[in-house]
Amino acid sequence: MSITLTPRQPLAGPVDARAILAGAWGALTPAELLARELEGPDGAFALGDAFTAAGSADGTLVIEGDASRLQWLGAGLAGGSVEVRGNAGDYAGAGMSGGALVIRGSAGDFAGGGAAGRKRGMTGGELIIHGSTGASTGAAARRGLIAVGGSTGPFAGFSMIAGTIVAFGAFGPDTGLLNKRGTLVSLGSITRPSTYRPACSYAPDWLRMLFLRLRDRYGMAVSPAHLDGTYQRLSGDFAELGKGEILEWNAA
Amino acid sequence: MKIRGVEIVDTFAEAFTMRSARIIITAVSPRWAREAALKLTGFATSVIGCKCEAGIERVLEPSETPDGRPGVSILLMVMAKDELGKRLIERIGQTVLTCPTTACFDGLPDAPDRVRVGAGLRFFGDGFQSSKVIGGRRYWRIPVMEGEFLVQEDFGMVKCVGGGNFLILARDASSALAAAEAAVDRIAGTTGVILPFPGGVVRSGSKVGARTSKTMIASTNDAYCPTLRAVTTSDLPPGVNSVLEIVLNGLDADAISGAMRVGIDAACIEGVLAITAGNYGGKLGPHHFHLRKLMEGVTA
Numbered sequence: 001m002s003i004t005l006t007p008r009q010p011l012a013g014p015v016d017a018r019a020i021l022a023g024a025w026g027a028l029t030p031a032e033l034l035a036r037e038l039e040g041p042d043g044a045f046a047l048g049d050a051f052t053a054a055g056s057a058d059g060t061l062v063i064e065g066d067a068s069r070l071q072w073l074g075a076g077l078a079g080g081s082v083e084v085r086g087n088a089g090d091y092a093g094a095g096m097s098g099g100a101l102v103i104r105g106s107a108g109d110f111a112g113g114g115a116a117g118r119k120r121g122m123t124g125g126e127l128i129i130h131g132s133t134g135a136s137t138g139a140a141a142r143r144g145l146i147a148v149g150g151s152t153g154p155f156a157g158f159s160m161i162a163g164t165i166v167a168f169g170a171f172g173p174d175t176g177l178l179n180k181r182g183t184l185v186s187l188g189s190i191t192r193p194s195t196y197r198p199a200c201s202y203a204p205d206w207l208r209m210l211f212l213r214l215r216d217r218y219g220m221a222v223s224p225a226h227l228d229g230t231y232q233r234l235s236g237d238f239a240e241l242g243k244g245e246i247l248e249w250n251a252a
Numbered sequence: 253m254k255i256r257g258v259e260i261v262d263t264f265a266e267a268f269t270m271r272s273a274r275i276i277i278t279a280v281s282p283r284w285a286r287e288a289a290l291k292l293t294g295f296a297t298s299v300i301g302c303k304c305e306a307g308i309e310r311v312l313e314p315s316e317t318p319d320g321r322p323g324v325s326i327l328l329m330v331m332a333k334d335e336l337g338k339r340l341i342e343r344i345g346q347t348v349l350t351c352p353t354t355a356c357f358d359g360l361p362d363a364p365d366r367v368r369v370g371a372g373l374r375f376f377g378d379g380f381q382s383s384k385v386i387g388g389r390r391y392w393r394i395p396v397m398e399g400e401f402l403v404q405e406d407f408g409m410v411k412c413v414g415g416g417n418f419l420i421l422a423r424d425a426s427s428a429l430a431a432a433e434a435a436v437d438r439i440a441g442t443t444g445v446i447l448p449f450p451g452g453v454v455r456s457g458s459k460v461g462a463r464t465s466k467t468m469i470a471s472t473n474d475a476y477c478p479t480l481r482a483v484t485t486s487d488l489p490p491g492v493n494s495v496l497e498i499v500l501n502g503l504d505a506d507a508i509s510g511a512m513r514v515g516i517d518a519a520c521i522e523g524v525l526a527i528t529a530g531n532y533g534g535k536l537g538p539h540h541f542h543l544r545k546l547m548e549g550v551t552a
Contacts, residue, residue: 144385164384204399204400204402209402217387
Protein backbone atom coordinates (compact mmCIF):
# COMPACT_ATOMS: atom_id res chain seq x y z
CA MET A 1 0.00 0.00 0.00
CA SER A 2 1.41 3.38 -0.96
CA ILE A 3 1.56 6.55 1.08
CA THR A 4 -0.81 9.26 -0.08
CA LEU A 5 -0.13 12.93 0.61
CA THR A 6 -3.08 15.29 0.48
CA PRO A 7 -2.70 19.08 0.79
CA ARG A 8 -4.44 20.65 3.78
CA GLN A 9 -4.91 23.88 1.80
CA PRO A 10 -3.37 25.47 -1.30
CA LEU A 11 0.23 26.53 -0.77
CA ALA A 12 0.76 30.27 -0.54
CA GLY A 13 3.87 30.33 -2.72
CA PRO A 14 6.56 28.24 -4.33
CA VAL A 15 8.07 25.61 -2.08
CA ASP A 16 11.37 23.80 -2.46
CA ALA A 17 10.08 20.23 -2.22
CA ARG A 18 13.24 18.25 -2.93
CA ALA A 19 13.42 17.06 0.69
CA ILE A 20 10.24 14.99 0.32
CA LEU A 21 11.87 12.37 -1.86
CA ALA A 22 15.48 12.78 -0.84
CA GLY A 23 17.52 9.75 0.19
CA ALA A 24 15.85 6.54 1.31
CA TRP A 25 12.32 7.90 1.39
CA GLY A 26 10.69 4.65 0.35
CA ALA A 27 10.91 3.05 3.79
CA LEU A 28 9.63 6.04 5.77
CA THR A 29 6.39 5.85 7.71
CA PRO A 30 3.79 8.54 7.04
CA ALA A 31 4.80 10.27 10.29
CA GLU A 32 8.47 10.25 9.35
CA LEU A 33 7.65 11.60 5.94
CA LEU A 34 5.53 14.40 7.39
CA ALA A 35 8.43 15.42 9.62
CA ARG A 36 10.59 16.26 6.62
CA GLU A 37 11.38 19.94 6.36
CA LEU A 38 10.55 22.02 3.29
CA GLU A 39 11.62 25.51 2.38
CA GLY A 40 8.87 27.98 1.57
CA PRO A 41 8.68 31.72 0.93
CA ASP A 42 8.30 32.35 4.64
CA GLY A 43 11.04 29.94 5.73
CA ALA A 44 11.25 26.32 6.71
CA PHE A 45 8.21 24.27 7.68
CA ALA A 46 7.36 20.60 8.13
CA LEU A 47 5.65 18.74 5.33
CA GLY A 48 2.98 17.83 7.87
CA ASP A 49 2.04 21.49 8.22
CA ALA A 50 0.84 21.51 4.63
CA PHE A 51 -0.10 17.88 3.91
CA THR A 52 -1.76 14.95 5.56
CA ALA A 53 -0.47 11.45 4.96
CA ALA A 54 -2.18 8.07 4.88
CA GLY A 55 -1.12 4.54 4.02
CA SER A 56 2.09 2.66 4.62
CA ALA A 57 5.56 2.56 3.15
CA ASP A 58 6.15 0.37 0.11
CA GLY A 59 8.32 2.57 -2.07
CA THR A 60 5.42 4.31 -3.76
CA LEU A 61 4.00 7.74 -3.07
CA VAL A 62 0.89 9.48 -4.34
CA ILE A 63 0.36 13.21 -4.13
CA GLU A 64 -3.29 14.06 -4.48
CA GLY A 65 -4.36 17.32 -6.03
CA ASP A 66 -2.46 20.29 -7.29
CA ALA A 67 1.28 20.35 -6.63
CA SER A 68 2.15 23.14 -9.03
CA ARG A 69 3.78 25.12 -6.25
CA LEU A 70 6.01 22.23 -5.29
CA GLN A 71 9.28 22.86 -7.06
CA TRP A 72 12.10 20.36 -7.41
CA LEU A 73 9.62 17.57 -6.74
CA GLY A 74 11.40 14.28 -7.32
CA ALA A 75 14.68 16.07 -7.98
CA GLY A 76 17.39 13.45 -7.61
CA LEU A 77 14.88 10.63 -7.32
CA ALA A 78 16.84 7.36 -7.37
CA GLY A 79 14.13 4.74 -7.05
CA GLY A 80 10.55 3.95 -6.24
CA SER A 81 7.43 5.24 -7.87
CA VAL A 82 5.81 8.63 -7.39
CA GLU A 83 2.52 9.75 -8.85
CA VAL A 84 1.28 13.33 -8.81
CA ARG A 85 -2.46 13.49 -9.43
CA GLY A 86 -2.34 17.07 -10.57
CA ASN A 87 0.22 19.55 -11.84
CA ALA A 88 3.81 19.86 -10.66
CA GLY A 89 6.04 22.93 -10.52
CA ASP A 90 9.41 23.71 -12.05
CA TYR A 91 12.33 21.27 -11.94
CA ALA A 92 10.13 18.19 -11.51
CA GLY A 93 12.41 15.15 -11.69
CA ALA A 94 15.46 17.32 -12.20
CA GLY A 95 18.56 15.20 -11.95
CA MET A 96 16.61 12.03 -11.18
CA SER A 97 18.62 8.85 -11.63
CA GLY A 98 16.06 6.08 -11.25
CA GLY A 99 12.50 5.14 -10.43
CA ALA A 100 9.41 6.63 -11.98
CA LEU A 101 7.82 10.03 -11.52
CA VAL A 102 4.37 10.20 -13.08
CA ILE A 103 2.63 13.55 -13.30
CA ARG A 104 -1.00 13.31 -14.33
CA GLY A 105 -1.18 17.02 -15.04
CA SER A 106 1.44 19.36 -16.43
CA ALA A 107 4.91 20.33 -15.23
CA GLY A 108 6.81 23.60 -15.26
CA ASP A 109 10.22 24.48 -16.62
CA PHE A 110 13.27 22.21 -16.53
CA ALA A 111 11.33 18.96 -16.07
CA GLY A 112 13.97 16.24 -16.01
CA GLY A 113 16.61 18.90 -16.44
CA GLY A 114 19.75 19.54 -14.50
CA ALA A 115 19.51 20.53 -10.88
CA ALA A 116 21.00 23.91 -10.05
CA GLY A 117 24.75 23.89 -10.33
CA ARG A 118 24.79 20.52 -12.11
CA LYS A 119 26.04 19.95 -15.63
CA ARG A 120 23.72 16.99 -16.12
CA GLY A 121 19.99 16.61 -16.11
CA MET A 122 18.35 13.33 -15.33
CA THR A 123 20.66 10.32 -15.53
CA GLY A 124 18.07 7.55 -15.38
CA GLY A 125 14.53 6.58 -14.57
CA GLU A 126 11.26 7.51 -16.22
CA LEU A 127 9.56 10.90 -16.02
CA ILE A 128 6.04 10.63 -17.39
CA ILE A 129 4.03 13.81 -17.79
CA HIS A 130 0.53 13.36 -19.11
CA GLY A 131 0.04 17.08 -19.64
CA SER A 132 2.46 19.61 -21.04
CA THR A 133 5.79 21.02 -19.89
CA GLY A 134 7.44 24.41 -19.75
CA ALA A 135 10.80 25.43 -21.09
CA SER A 136 14.00 23.36 -21.18
CA THR A 137 12.43 19.96 -20.70
CA GLY A 138 15.21 17.42 -20.33
CA ALA A 139 17.92 20.02 -20.63
CA ALA A 140 21.34 18.39 -20.27
CA ALA A 141 19.75 14.96 -19.68
CA ARG A 142 22.34 12.19 -19.61
CA ARG A 143 20.08 9.11 -19.64
CA GLY A 144 16.51 8.20 -18.92
CA LEU A 145 13.14 8.75 -20.48
CA ILE A 146 10.88 11.77 -20.50
CA ALA A 147 7.44 11.32 -22.08
CA VAL A 148 5.15 14.31 -22.47
CA GLY A 149 1.52 13.70 -23.34
CA GLY A 150 0.98 17.28 -24.47
CA SER A 151 3.38 19.86 -25.79
CA THR A 152 6.70 21.17 -24.53
CA GLY A 153 7.92 24.71 -24.12
CA PRO A 154 10.99 26.04 -25.91
CA PHE A 155 14.45 24.51 -25.68
CA ALA A 156 13.36 20.92 -25.04
CA GLY A 157 16.42 18.70 -24.99
CA PHE A 158 18.77 21.65 -24.89
CA SER A 159 22.33 20.39 -24.56
CA MET A 160 21.11 16.81 -24.08
CA ILE A 161 23.93 14.34 -23.59
CA ALA A 162 21.82 11.21 -24.16
CA GLY A 163 18.43 9.80 -23.17
CA THR A 164 15.04 10.07 -24.81
CA ILE A 165 12.29 12.69 -24.87
CA VAL A 166 8.94 11.81 -26.44
CA ALA A 167 6.31 14.48 -27.10
CA PHE A 168 2.84 13.44 -28.18
CA GLY A 169 2.01 17.07 -28.87
CA ALA A 170 4.14 19.85 -30.29
CA PHE A 171 7.76 20.40 -29.43
CA GLY A 172 8.30 24.09 -28.70
CA PRO A 173 10.72 26.35 -30.55
CA ASP A 174 14.42 25.62 -30.55
CA THR A 175 14.06 21.96 -29.64
CA GLY A 176 17.15 19.78 -29.70
CA LEU A 177 19.77 22.48 -29.84
CA LEU A 178 23.27 21.35 -28.89
CA ASN A 179 22.02 17.80 -28.48
CA LYS A 180 24.94 15.36 -28.36
CA ARG A 181 23.52 11.82 -28.42
CA GLY A 182 19.97 12.21 -27.25
CA THR A 183 16.79 11.14 -29.01
CA LEU A 184 13.77 13.40 -29.49
CA VAL A 185 10.64 11.64 -30.68
CA SER A 186 8.03 13.91 -32.20
CA LEU A 187 4.49 12.61 -32.57
CA GLY A 188 2.97 16.06 -32.96
CA SER A 189 4.91 18.81 -34.63
CA ILE A 190 8.44 20.07 -34.50
CA THR A 191 10.39 22.81 -36.17
CA ARG A 192 13.40 21.07 -37.62
CA PRO A 193 16.58 22.77 -36.44
CA SER A 194 18.83 23.87 -39.29
CA THR A 195 21.72 22.06 -37.66
CA TYR A 196 20.13 18.62 -38.17
CA ARG A 197 20.37 16.60 -41.41
CA PRO A 198 17.77 14.19 -42.77
CA ALA A 199 18.82 10.52 -42.92
CA CYS A 200 15.94 8.21 -43.83
CA SER A 201 12.40 7.14 -43.07
CA TYR A 202 12.07 3.86 -41.17
CA ALA A 203 10.34 1.98 -38.35
CA PRO A 204 12.64 1.63 -35.33
CA ASP A 205 11.94 -1.56 -33.39
CA TRP A 206 13.08 -0.03 -30.12
CA LEU A 207 10.55 2.76 -30.50
CA ARG A 208 7.77 0.22 -30.82
CA MET A 209 8.95 -1.35 -27.56
CA LEU A 210 9.03 2.02 -25.90
CA PHE A 211 5.52 2.85 -27.09
CA LEU A 212 4.19 -0.45 -25.78
CA ARG A 213 5.66 0.38 -22.39
CA LEU A 214 4.22 3.90 -22.41
CA ARG A 215 0.81 2.55 -23.35
CA ASP A 216 0.67 -0.50 -21.12
CA ARG A 217 2.47 0.76 -18.03
CA TYR A 218 1.58 4.43 -18.03
CA GLY A 219 -1.64 4.61 -20.03
CA MET A 220 -0.33 7.11 -22.54
CA ALA A 221 -2.29 7.67 -25.73
CA VAL A 222 -0.25 5.51 -28.06
CA SER A 223 -2.21 4.68 -31.18
CA PRO A 224 -1.78 1.78 -33.60
CA ALA A 225 -0.60 4.36 -36.11
CA HIS A 226 2.22 5.29 -33.76
CA LEU A 227 3.16 1.64 -33.26
CA ASP A 228 3.08 0.69 -36.90
CA GLY A 229 4.21 4.00 -38.32
CA THR A 230 7.42 5.13 -39.91
CA TYR A 231 9.64 7.91 -38.66
CA GLN A 232 11.83 10.42 -40.40
CA ARG A 233 15.27 10.28 -38.86
CA LEU A 234 17.22 13.50 -38.59
CA SER A 235 20.78 13.39 -37.28
CA GLY A 236 22.17 16.21 -35.20
CA ASP A 237 22.91 18.53 -33.64
CA PHE A 238 25.87 19.15 -35.93
CA ALA A 239 26.67 22.22 -33.89
CA GLU A 240 27.68 19.53 -31.39
CA LEU A 241 28.70 15.87 -31.87
CA GLY A 242 25.95 15.16 -34.39
CA LYS A 243 25.25 11.77 -32.81
CA GLY A 244 21.80 12.67 -31.59
CA GLU A 245 18.58 12.27 -33.49
CA ILE A 246 15.08 13.54 -34.03
CA LEU A 247 12.55 10.87 -34.97
CA GLU A 248 9.58 12.59 -36.53
CA TRP A 249 6.46 10.50 -37.01
CA ASN A 250 5.22 10.34 -40.59
CA ALA A 251 1.55 10.88 -39.86
CA ALA A 252 -0.68 9.35 -42.51
CA MET B 253 4.46 -52.47 -17.58
CA LYS B 254 2.69 -52.33 -20.91
CA ILE B 255 0.89 -49.43 -22.62
CA ARG B 256 -1.40 -50.53 -25.44
CA GLY B 257 0.69 -53.67 -25.75
CA VAL B 258 4.03 -51.85 -25.81
CA GLU B 259 6.54 -52.97 -23.20
CA ILE B 260 7.94 -50.14 -21.04
CA VAL B 261 11.34 -51.40 -20.05
CA ASP B 262 12.32 -51.06 -16.42
CA THR B 263 15.19 -48.64 -16.95
CA PHE B 264 15.95 -44.95 -16.89
CA ALA B 265 17.22 -42.14 -19.06
CA GLU B 266 20.33 -40.49 -17.72
CA ALA B 267 20.73 -36.76 -18.32
CA PHE B 268 23.28 -34.05 -17.61
CA THR B 269 23.37 -30.56 -16.23
CA MET B 270 23.92 -27.93 -18.92
CA ARG B 271 23.57 -24.14 -19.20
CA SER B 272 20.83 -22.56 -21.25
CA ALA B 273 19.70 -19.27 -22.69
CA ARG B 274 16.28 -18.54 -24.09
CA ILE B 275 16.37 -16.45 -27.25
CA ILE B 276 13.34 -14.57 -28.48
CA ILE B 277 13.45 -13.66 -32.15
CA THR B 278 10.80 -11.33 -33.52
CA ALA B 279 10.18 -10.15 -37.05
CA VAL B 280 7.68 -8.36 -39.18
CA SER B 281 5.97 -11.67 -39.95
CA PRO B 282 6.03 -15.25 -38.67
CA ARG B 283 7.86 -16.21 -41.85
CA TRP B 284 10.94 -14.14 -41.09
CA ALA B 285 11.01 -14.99 -37.40
CA ARG B 286 10.97 -18.65 -38.39
CA GLU B 287 13.65 -18.19 -41.05
CA ALA B 288 16.03 -16.72 -38.48
CA ALA B 289 15.12 -19.37 -35.91
CA LEU B 290 15.79 -22.20 -38.33
CA LYS B 291 19.19 -20.80 -39.19
CA LEU B 292 20.11 -20.16 -35.57
CA THR B 293 19.17 -23.69 -34.51
CA GLY B 294 20.80 -25.32 -37.52
CA PHE B 295 23.76 -27.62 -36.90
CA ALA B 296 23.07 -27.62 -33.17
CA THR B 297 22.13 -31.22 -32.49
CA SER B 298 24.82 -32.26 -30.05
CA VAL B 299 27.64 -30.64 -28.13
CA ILE B 300 29.81 -33.50 -29.33
CA GLY B 301 30.20 -31.92 -32.74
CA CYS B 302 28.27 -28.65 -32.72
CA LYS B 303 29.51 -26.99 -29.50
CA CYS B 304 25.90 -26.38 -28.48
CA GLU B 305 22.43 -27.85 -28.67
CA ALA B 306 19.52 -25.70 -29.74
CA GLY B 307 15.96 -25.97 -30.87
CA ILE B 308 12.76 -24.06 -31.32
CA GLU B 309 10.79 -24.10 -28.08
CA ARG B 310 7.59 -22.65 -29.50
CA VAL B 311 6.06 -20.03 -31.74
CA LEU B 312 5.06 -16.82 -29.96
CA GLU B 313 2.05 -14.64 -30.56
CA PRO B 314 2.67 -10.88 -30.90
CA SER B 315 1.16 -10.38 -27.47
CA GLU B 316 3.92 -12.56 -25.99
CA THR B 317 6.93 -10.75 -27.43
CA PRO B 318 8.77 -7.65 -26.19
CA ASP B 319 8.08 -5.62 -29.31
CA GLY B 320 4.59 -6.89 -30.06
CA ARG B 321 5.57 -8.66 -33.26
CA PRO B 322 5.37 -12.34 -34.21
CA GLY B 323 8.16 -14.35 -32.65
CA VAL B 324 9.86 -17.63 -31.98
CA SER B 325 11.33 -18.84 -28.71
CA ILE B 326 14.56 -20.84 -28.84
CA LEU B 327 16.55 -22.64 -26.19
CA LEU B 328 20.30 -22.88 -26.70
CA MET B 329 22.36 -25.04 -24.36
CA VAL B 330 26.05 -25.67 -23.70
CA MET B 331 28.02 -27.78 -21.25
CA ALA B 332 30.23 -25.05 -19.72
CA LYS B 333 28.90 -21.70 -18.67
CA ASP B 334 31.76 -19.74 -20.20
CA GLU B 335 30.77 -21.18 -23.58
CA LEU B 336 27.29 -19.74 -23.67
CA GLY B 337 28.17 -16.16 -24.52
CA LYS B 338 30.46 -17.26 -27.34
CA ARG B 339 27.83 -19.46 -28.93
CA LEU B 340 25.14 -16.79 -28.62
CA ILE B 341 27.30 -14.11 -30.19
CA GLU B 342 28.34 -16.45 -33.03
CA ARG B 343 24.88 -17.64 -33.84
CA ILE B 344 22.89 -14.46 -33.30
CA GLY B 345 25.55 -12.53 -35.18
CA GLN B 346 25.48 -14.83 -38.17
CA THR B 347 21.83 -15.79 -38.35
CA VAL B 348 19.65 -13.12 -36.73
CA LEU B 349 21.63 -9.96 -37.34
CA THR B 350 21.72 -10.97 -41.00
CA CYS B 351 18.02 -11.80 -41.34
CA PRO B 352 15.61 -9.13 -42.61
CA THR B 353 13.33 -7.37 -40.10
CA THR B 354 14.38 -9.38 -37.05
CA ALA B 355 15.13 -8.27 -33.50
CA CYS B 356 16.54 -10.43 -30.72
CA PHE B 357 15.67 -10.48 -27.03
CA ASP B 358 16.47 -12.35 -23.85
CA GLY B 359 13.75 -14.78 -22.81
CA LEU B 360 15.03 -15.31 -19.26
CA PRO B 361 14.81 -11.80 -17.80
CA ASP B 362 14.68 -12.98 -14.21
CA ALA B 363 17.83 -15.10 -14.39
CA PRO B 364 20.49 -13.52 -12.16
CA ASP B 365 23.39 -14.93 -14.18
CA ARG B 366 23.85 -12.82 -17.32
CA VAL B 367 25.97 -13.24 -20.41
CA ARG B 368 26.81 -10.31 -22.64
CA VAL B 369 25.50 -10.66 -26.16
CA GLY B 370 24.40 -7.35 -27.64
CA ALA B 371 27.27 -5.79 -25.74
CA GLY B 372 29.58 -7.79 -28.00
CA LEU B 373 27.59 -7.70 -31.21
CA ARG B 374 27.33 -3.91 -31.06
CA PHE B 375 30.85 -3.56 -32.40
CA PHE B 376 29.56 -4.58 -35.81
CA GLY B 377 28.16 -1.07 -35.80
CA ASP B 378 31.70 0.28 -36.15
CA GLY B 379 31.11 3.14 -33.79
CA PHE B 380 27.73 4.11 -35.25
CA GLN B 381 25.82 1.90 -32.81
CA SER B 382 23.78 3.37 -30.00
CA SER B 383 21.75 1.99 -27.13
CA LYS B 384 18.47 2.59 -25.37
CA VAL B 385 17.37 1.56 -21.92
CA ILE B 386 13.72 0.52 -21.83
CA GLY B 387 12.18 -0.77 -18.64
CA GLY B 388 15.58 -1.10 -17.02
CA ARG B 389 17.05 -3.25 -19.82
CA ARG B 390 19.60 -2.02 -22.32
CA TYR B 391 19.17 -2.70 -26.02
CA TRP B 392 21.68 -2.03 -28.76
CA ARG B 393 20.72 -0.44 -32.04
CA ILE B 394 23.11 -1.62 -34.70
CA PRO B 395 22.79 0.16 -38.03
CA VAL B 396 22.42 -2.21 -40.99
CA MET B 397 21.63 -1.66 -44.64
CA GLU B 398 17.96 -2.44 -44.10
CA GLY B 399 17.61 -0.08 -41.13
CA GLU B 400 18.55 -1.14 -37.61
CA PHE B 401 19.10 -4.43 -35.83
CA LEU B 402 17.94 -4.36 -32.22
CA VAL B 403 19.51 -6.79 -29.78
CA GLN B 404 19.40 -6.98 -26.02
CA GLU B 405 22.63 -6.25 -24.21
CA ASP B 406 22.67 -9.35 -22.03
CA PHE B 407 20.87 -12.65 -21.80
CA GLY B 408 19.93 -14.74 -18.79
CA MET B 409 21.70 -18.03 -18.16
CA VAL B 410 20.24 -20.88 -16.12
CA LYS B 411 21.18 -24.42 -15.29
CA CYS B 412 19.21 -26.88 -17.37
CA VAL B 413 19.04 -30.55 -18.22
CA GLY B 414 20.29 -32.12 -21.43
CA GLY B 415 20.07 -35.66 -22.68
CA GLY B 416 16.66 -36.81 -21.60
CA ASN B 417 15.78 -39.60 -23.99
CA PHE B 418 13.76 -42.62 -24.90
CA LEU B 419 14.21 -45.26 -27.56
CA ILE B 420 11.43 -46.62 -29.72
CA LEU B 421 12.00 -50.27 -30.53
CA ALA B 422 9.80 -51.23 -33.47
CA ARG B 423 9.02 -54.18 -35.69
CA ASP B 424 9.98 -52.22 -38.80
CA ALA B 425 11.35 -48.84 -39.88
CA SER B 426 8.00 -47.39 -40.89
CA SER B 427 6.48 -48.19 -37.50
CA ALA B 428 9.45 -46.66 -35.71
CA LEU B 429 9.19 -43.50 -37.76
CA ALA B 430 5.44 -43.21 -37.30
CA ALA B 431 5.83 -43.58 -33.55
CA ALA B 432 8.65 -41.05 -33.43
CA GLU B 433 6.61 -38.55 -35.42
CA ALA B 434 3.67 -39.03 -33.10
CA ALA B 435 5.88 -38.44 -30.08
CA VAL B 436 7.45 -35.32 -31.56
CA ASP B 437 4.07 -33.91 -32.53
CA ARG B 438 2.82 -34.43 -28.99
CA ILE B 439 5.89 -32.85 -27.38
CA ALA B 440 6.11 -29.91 -29.80
CA GLY B 441 5.37 -26.57 -28.21
CA THR B 442 5.95 -27.77 -24.66
CA THR B 443 7.30 -24.82 -22.70
CA GLY B 444 10.84 -25.37 -21.49
CA VAL B 445 11.66 -28.30 -23.77
CA ILE B 446 13.48 -28.67 -27.08
CA LEU B 447 14.23 -31.64 -29.30
CA PRO B 448 17.57 -30.66 -30.84
CA PHE B 449 17.88 -33.39 -33.47
CA PRO B 450 16.42 -33.34 -36.99
CA GLY B 451 12.67 -33.32 -36.71
CA GLY B 452 13.20 -34.17 -33.06
CA VAL B 453 14.42 -37.68 -33.91
CA VAL B 454 17.80 -39.45 -33.74
CA ARG B 455 18.54 -42.56 -35.75
CA SER B 456 22.21 -42.75 -34.75
CA GLY B 457 22.22 -43.10 -31.00
CA SER B 458 25.77 -43.28 -29.68
CA LYS B 459 27.76 -44.98 -26.97
CA VAL B 460 30.65 -43.38 -25.12
CA GLY B 461 34.01 -43.98 -26.83
CA ALA B 462 34.75 -46.44 -29.60
CA ARG B 463 36.09 -49.96 -29.96
CA THR B 464 38.47 -49.02 -32.70
CA SER B 465 39.74 -45.59 -31.66
CA LYS B 466 41.01 -44.03 -28.45
CA THR B 467 40.35 -40.51 -29.67
CA MET B 468 36.69 -40.79 -30.62
CA ILE B 469 34.41 -39.69 -27.80
CA ALA B 470 31.32 -41.33 -29.28
CA SER B 471 30.50 -44.05 -31.75
CA THR B 472 27.51 -46.01 -32.92
CA ASN B 473 25.36 -47.66 -30.28
CA ASP B 474 25.97 -51.14 -31.63
CA ALA B 475 23.88 -52.80 -28.94
CA TYR B 476 20.81 -51.20 -30.51
CA CYS B 477 21.75 -51.56 -34.20
CA PRO B 478 19.52 -54.26 -35.72
CA THR B 479 22.03 -55.01 -38.45
CA LEU B 480 24.64 -55.93 -35.85
CA ARG B 481 22.44 -58.28 -33.84
CA ALA B 482 24.47 -61.30 -34.90
CA VAL B 483 27.93 -59.77 -34.47
CA THR B 484 27.75 -57.80 -31.23
CA THR B 485 26.23 -58.05 -27.79
CA SER B 486 22.78 -56.88 -28.72
CA ASP B 487 20.24 -55.41 -26.35
CA LEU B 488 17.43 -55.74 -28.86
CA PRO B 489 14.50 -58.00 -28.06
CA PRO B 490 13.44 -60.50 -30.70
CA GLY B 491 11.38 -59.02 -33.51
CA VAL B 492 12.90 -55.53 -33.35
CA ASN B 493 14.15 -54.37 -36.73
CA SER B 494 14.39 -50.59 -36.29
CA VAL B 495 15.12 -48.19 -33.43
CA LEU B 496 14.69 -44.43 -33.23
CA GLU B 497 15.55 -42.19 -30.32
CA ILE B 498 13.93 -39.03 -29.05
CA VAL B 499 16.37 -36.74 -27.24
CA LEU B 500 14.96 -34.03 -25.01
CA ASN B 501 16.66 -31.04 -23.40
CA GLY B 502 14.76 -28.95 -20.90
CA LEU B 503 15.01 -25.98 -18.61
CA ASP B 504 14.44 -28.33 -15.68
CA ALA B 505 13.84 -31.98 -14.90
CA ASP B 506 10.10 -31.48 -14.50
CA ALA B 507 9.79 -30.11 -18.02
CA ILE B 508 11.61 -33.16 -19.39
CA SER B 509 9.57 -35.56 -17.28
CA GLY B 510 6.32 -34.11 -18.56
CA ALA B 511 7.46 -34.17 -22.16
CA MET B 512 8.79 -37.73 -21.92
CA ARG B 513 5.51 -38.89 -20.45
CA VAL B 514 3.35 -37.49 -23.25
CA GLY B 515 5.89 -38.46 -25.90
CA ILE B 516 6.16 -42.07 -24.78
CA ASP B 517 2.40 -42.27 -24.52
CA ALA B 518 2.06 -41.05 -28.11
CA ALA B 519 4.73 -43.46 -29.33
CA CYS B 520 2.91 -46.54 -28.06
CA ILE B 521 1.28 -47.47 -31.35
CA GLU B 522 0.87 -50.56 -33.49
CA GLY B 523 4.23 -51.93 -34.61
CA VAL B 524 6.16 -50.67 -31.60
CA LEU B 525 7.38 -53.50 -29.39
CA ALA B 526 9.11 -51.69 -26.55
CA ILE B 527 10.20 -48.31 -25.20
CA THR B 528 13.52 -48.14 -23.45
CA ALA B 529 16.05 -45.43 -22.59
CA GLY B 530 19.75 -44.72 -22.72
CA ASN B 531 21.93 -44.46 -19.65
CA TYR B 532 25.47 -44.96 -18.47
CA GLY B 533 24.65 -46.95 -15.38
CA GLY B 534 23.82 -43.80 -13.48
CA LYS B 535 27.48 -42.85 -13.16
CA LEU B 536 27.69 -39.85 -15.47
CA GLY B 537 24.53 -37.80 -15.28
CA PRO B 538 22.81 -36.60 -12.11
CA HIS B 539 19.31 -36.62 -13.63
CA HIS B 540 17.59 -40.01 -13.90
CA PHE B 541 14.20 -40.41 -15.55
CA HIS B 542 12.76 -43.82 -14.72
CA LEU B 543 10.39 -44.81 -17.48
CA ARG B 544 7.96 -46.88 -15.44
CA LYS B 545 7.70 -44.18 -12.79
CA LEU B 546 7.08 -41.56 -15.47
CA MET B 547 4.36 -43.63 -17.07
CA GLU B 548 2.47 -44.55 -13.90
CA GLY B 549 -1.22 -44.21 -14.53
CA VAL B 550 -0.89 -44.36 -18.33
CA THR B 551 -2.11 -47.78 -19.31
CA ALA B 552 -5.01 -47.28 -21.69
